[in-house]
Amino acid sequence: MEVKGLGLFEIRAYQNAVSAIDNLTMSVYDLWENNRLGEIPGVGAGLSQHLDELFTTGHCKKFDSLKQDLPQGMFKLIGIRGIGAKKAMKLSTAFKLTDRNTAIEKLKLAAEEHKIRVLESFGEKSEQDILNSISELKMTKNDKKRLFLYQAEEIAQRIKDHMNELGDVVEKIDALGSLRRRSGTVGDIDIAVATKDSPKVIDHFCKFPEIAEFLVKGDKKVSVNLKNDIQVDLRTSIPEAYGSMVQYFTGSKQHNVVLRTYSLGLGMSLSEYGIKEKNVTKEFATEEGFYEHLHLQCIPPEIRHGKDEVDLAKNRKIPELVRLEDIQGDLHTHTTDSDGVDSFEEMIAKAITMGYKYYGISDHAPSVQSRGHEEVKKLIWHKRDILDQFNKSQNNIRVFFGYEVNILADETLALPDEFLKELDYCVASIHTSFDQSRDKITARLITALENPYVTILGHPSGRLLNERAGCNVDWRKVFIAARDNNKIIEINSQPNRLDLADDLIKEALDYGVKLIINTDSHAIAQLNNMKYGIDVARRGWATKENIVNTLPLEEFKKHILQKHGF
Numbered sequence: 001m002e003v004k005g006l007g008l009f010e011i012r013a014y015q016n017a018v019s020a021i022d023n024l025t026m027s028v029y030d031l032w033e034n035n036r037l038g039e040i041p042g043v044g045a046g047l048s049q050h051l052d053e054l055f056t057t058g059h060c061k062k063f064d065s066l067k068q069d070l071p072q073g074m075f076k077l078i079g080i081r082g083i084g085a086k087k088a089m090k091l092s093t094a095f096k097l098t099d100r101n102t103a104i105e106k107l108k109l110a111a112e113e114h115k116i117r118v119l120e121s122f123g124e125k126s127e128q129d130i131l132n133s134i135s136e137l138k139m140t141k142n143d144k145k146r147l148f149l150y151q152a153e154e155i156a157q158r159i160k161d162h163m164n165e166l167g168d169v170v171e172k173i174d175a176l177g178s179l180r181r182r183s184g185t186v187g188d189i190d191i192a193v194a195t196k197d198s199p200k201v202i203d204h205f206c207k208f209p210e211i212a213e214f215l216v217k218g219d220k221k222v223s224v225n226l227k228n229d230i231q232v233d234l235r236t237s238i239p240e241a242y243g244s245m246v247q248y249f250t251g252s253k254q255h256n257v258v259l260r261t262y263s264l265g266l267g268m269s270l271s272e273y274g275i276k277e278k279n280v281t282k283e284f285a286t287e288e289g290f291y292e293h294l295h296l297q298c299i300p301p302e303i304r305h306g307k308d309e310v311d312l313a314k315n316r317k318i319p320e321l322v323r324l325e326d327i328q329g330d331l332h333t334h335t336t337d338s339d340g341v342d343s344f345e346e347m348i349a350k351a352i353t354m355g356y357k358y359y360g361i362s363d364h365a366p367s368v369q370s371r372g373h374e375e376v377k378k379l380i381w382h383k384r385d386i387l388d389q390f391n392k393s394q395n396n397i398r399v400f401f402g403y404e405v406n407i408l409a410d411e412t413l414a415l416p417d418e419f420l421k422e423l424d425y426c427v428a429s430i431h432t433s434f435d436q437s438r439d440k441i442t443a444r445l446i447t448a449l450e451n452p453y454v455t456i457l458g459h460p461s462g463r464l465l466n467e468r469a470g471c472n473v474d475w476r477k478v479f480i481a482a483r484d485n486n487k488i489i490e491i492n493s494q495p496n497r498l499d500l501a502d503d504l505i506k507e508a509l510d511y512g513v514k515l516i517i518n519t520d521s522h523a524i525a526q527l528n529n530m531k532y533g534i535d536v537a538r539r540g541w542a543t544k545e546n547i548v549n550t551l552p553l554e555e556f557k558k559h560i561l562q563k564h565g566f
Contacts, residue, residue, distance in 0.1 A: 001066060003074075003089040016042035020254050020306065023183075024503060029055060030475060041254035041306035073097025076104055081133040082126070094119055108134045145466060146185035147230065149532060150495045153179070155210075155230060156189055162208050169197050171239050176249040181301045182535035184465055184498040188231035190249050194242035205234050241273055243284040247291075248272035254306020255299075262310050263294055302538040321538040322517075324531050326550040331360035331400065331560070332427050332458060332490060332518030333527070337383070338363035340522045348390070348399060350524045357553045358398045360560075361387065362427045365403035365415040376415075380422055398553055400424040400560060404458060409433035411447040413454070420453035425560045427490070427518075429458035430471065438472040445473065446481040455560060456516060457482065459492040459499040467496070475504060479511040486514075488548055488559065491540075493519045493533030494526075505540025514559065516548050 001011050020041040021028055031037050032055050037048045054060045071092035078088045095110050097103040110116055111131040117124045147155075156175040163170050172194035178186045195201045198220050205222055206214070216223040220236045237245040248256065249272065260270050269276045274283040275293055284290040291298040296313040300321055303309050312318050334340035335347055344361050351359040361383075366376045387401045402425040406414040409432060413420070420426050428448040436444070448454050460478070461470030482489050489508055492499045497520070500508065508515065517533035519526055537547060544550045548559045 002085040003070070004066065013042065013044075014047075016253065016257065017047055023252070023305075027472070034476065039307070041258070071096070071098050072100050073103030073106070076100040077107065080104070080130070082129050083133075090119065090121070091116070104134060146187050148465065148495045149179070149182065149184060149186060149498075149535070150529075152186035152189055155226070155228075155232075156191065158210070159189075159191055159205075159208060159232065159234075163191075163193060163201070163205060166201065166204055169195055169200055171195055172242055174246060176246060177251060180250045181252060181304060182539060184501070184536065188233065191232065191234045192242070192245050192249060193234065193236045194239045195236055196238065198236040201236050202234075237272075238283075240285055241283040243286040243288070243290045244274040245272045247284075247287050250301050250304065252304050252306055255304035255309070256306075258306045258310050259294075262314075266294065268294070300538065302535065303541060305539075319541065319543050322534060322542050322544050322547050322550065324534045326544045326547070327356075327517065327530055327534070328551065328553070328556065329356045329358035329360070329549050330519050330521070330527065330530065331402065331425065331456065331516060331549065332362050332404065332492070333360060333521045334363050334404075335361060337361075342524050344386075346524055347521070347527070348397065350527055352396050354527065356397060358400065358549075358556060360400040360402050360425065362402040362404045362425075365405045365419075367414065368416065368419075376419060380419055384422065402426055402455070404429055405454075406431050407444050407448045409436065409444070411444050413448065413451060417451070417453055420451070423453070425455035426453055427456045427458040428454045430462050434462050434468065434471050436471075438474060441471045442474040442477055445478050449478070449481040449485050449487045454487060456488045456490050456518075458490045458518075459494075459497050459520065460489055461499050461501065461504070463497065463499050463501070465496050465498065470499065470501070475507060476511075479508050479513050482508075482513045483511050488514045488516045491515055491517045491533045491537050491542075491547075493517060493529045493531075493536075495529060495532050498532060498536045500536075500540075502536050502539035505537060505542055509540070509542060509546055514548050515542060515546055518549075 001014060017040070020043065024040065028040070028051065031039060032051055037043055037051060050060045050062055070089070074088035074092040074097065077083050077091060077097070078085055083091070091097065091107060092103065095106055097106055108131065111127050111134070114127065116122050116127040116130060156179060160173050163173055170193055174180065174192050175189065176192050177188070177190040179189060193201050202219070202222055206217070210226045211224045212227045213225045214222070215225060215231070221233065223231065223233045225231055235245060235249065248270070263270050263275070267277060274281045275290065282293065284293065288298045291313070296310065297316055297318045299309050299313050299318060302321065309318065330351065333347055335342065335344040337344065340347070340363070348359055366379050368376050384401055387399050391399055402423050403415060404427040405420070407428050407430045408414055413428060428451070430444060445457065445460070449457060461473060462468070463470035489500060491505065505515065515537070517530065517537055519529045519533065521527045521529065548556065551559070
């Protein structure tokens with residue numbers, strides 16, 4: 001669209017829609033199938049028609065028309081640092097890059113032979129920059145592999161520690177953007193600093209030892225690439241306007257668009273400096289003051305999605321989202337009895353120090369096929385006896401006995417019902433055959449949910465962030481089955497899972513499904529990952545009342561042990 005000279009507003013509309021779709025964790029196809037495309041921020045009637053045509057026929061005439069006559073190589077070049085759409089078009093045309101598979105190799109050869117510098121609007125420096133980007137596989141920040149949330153946290157904390165060496169000069173410092181919104185993955189890292197001495201702050205940041213190169217350096221902003229090729233943008237603000245900057249750069253982009261539209265209706269305009277009304281810009285030291293001036297509840301960063309949060313905030317209907325301190329226990333954990341690295345005694349001791357009132361051991365179930373019926377029976381009764389004795393020996397915590405049981409490709413469970421019924425609870429999970437058809441995967445999940453001895457559906461979609469997409473599931477049918485069979489769906493806190501994803505959480509809640517946040521820990525340290533499950537639950541609008549492991553022990557028993565008559 002850019003290289004063919006279409007209008008700026010139309011291009012921006014598509015960019016907004018792309019950004020919104022890119023941040024979805026549920027299938028656009030699912031939304032289309034259920035006539036819900038209008039729920040995606042930025043997707044209006046026109047784009048909905050294009051998507052309808054795409055899903056119905058496999059093609060979209062407008063998209064095909066736009067791409068007609070464009071050299072295919074340009075699409076491979078877009079994303080390399082320093083090469084946008086227009087440069088990609090010029091380079092691909094000049095060097096006849098008609099094959100995506102060979103485009104980068106041919107462009108590198110052209111740079112090495114000094115053929116780029118003679119093109120109009122290029123030169124020696126841009127040629128060398130392109131060659132460096134290709135040689136070092138440097139991509140633009142939008143095309144780099146995204147960090148896990150915990151990785152971004154660690155980098156941001158090192159930056160904060162470095163900046164706090166300045167003492168009182170740094171009055172406040174916060175990570176913004178997708179890190180502050182607690183997204184499952186993070187692209188670049190945005191840092192804001194409240195200070196009265198911006199030059200000193202900027203100068204000190206430039207001495208951060210992990211910086212590899214400077215991209216932009218100004219009086220109030222520095223953009224750098226770190227040695228791990230992560231881009232960091234640091235901005236400063238006077239303390240009196242800090243809340244405005246924090247709000248603006250926390251985003252999301254869709255949220256800011258909706259908020260800007262709402263504020264224009266009030267005769268106000270928004271910026272990183274404050275709220276402008278009648279040609280006067282009012283500054284805000286805090287986000288709370290910023291939102292209150294717009295007659296809104298302060299909207300938690302996790303739910304700034306650009307959907308209906310502004311309307312709800314206007315009517316003071318933003319709920320109190322679940323918090324880490326609400327959690328009373330963890331039911332999906334592993335020990336040395338399966339693939340864990342710490343014993344159940346060590347895991348439970350850690351749980352007690354965390355203040356948990358209950359805890360569940362759910363090692364991978366022993367295989368009847370490999371061990372035999374009688375050996376598995378003895379294992380179960382032996383483990384049951386150990387945990388019963390432990391519970392009788394102390395009053396600090398109640399430990400429940402469960403297993404994580406595979407949902408096999410043929411829809412059966414890896415542990416027979418005669419053993420499942422001896423457990424306090426069962427976590428049923430898919431670990432194989434993720435690429436089965438939508439109908440088959442859905443049937444596997446529903447069959448497990450219909451089993452009377454299954455309690456929890458573990459890491460439901462099977463996704464691994466940056467590695468494997470979630471299974472193709474008809475979630476409407478799964479959520480109905482969970483609700484109707486009184487089952488619990490897990491929010492898995494492993495940083496590379498965060499499964500169930502946030503927009504599926506919101507849909508599950510709409511169906512009345514009960515949720516539980518577990519860590520799926522295989523070591524003591526992983527029990528601290530509960531906070532990442534809280535993050536994704538909050539992004540899905542979950543409250544304390546929606547999460548069963550926020551309940552006191554006696555209430556919790558009714559959900560977990562109901563088949564045993566408790």
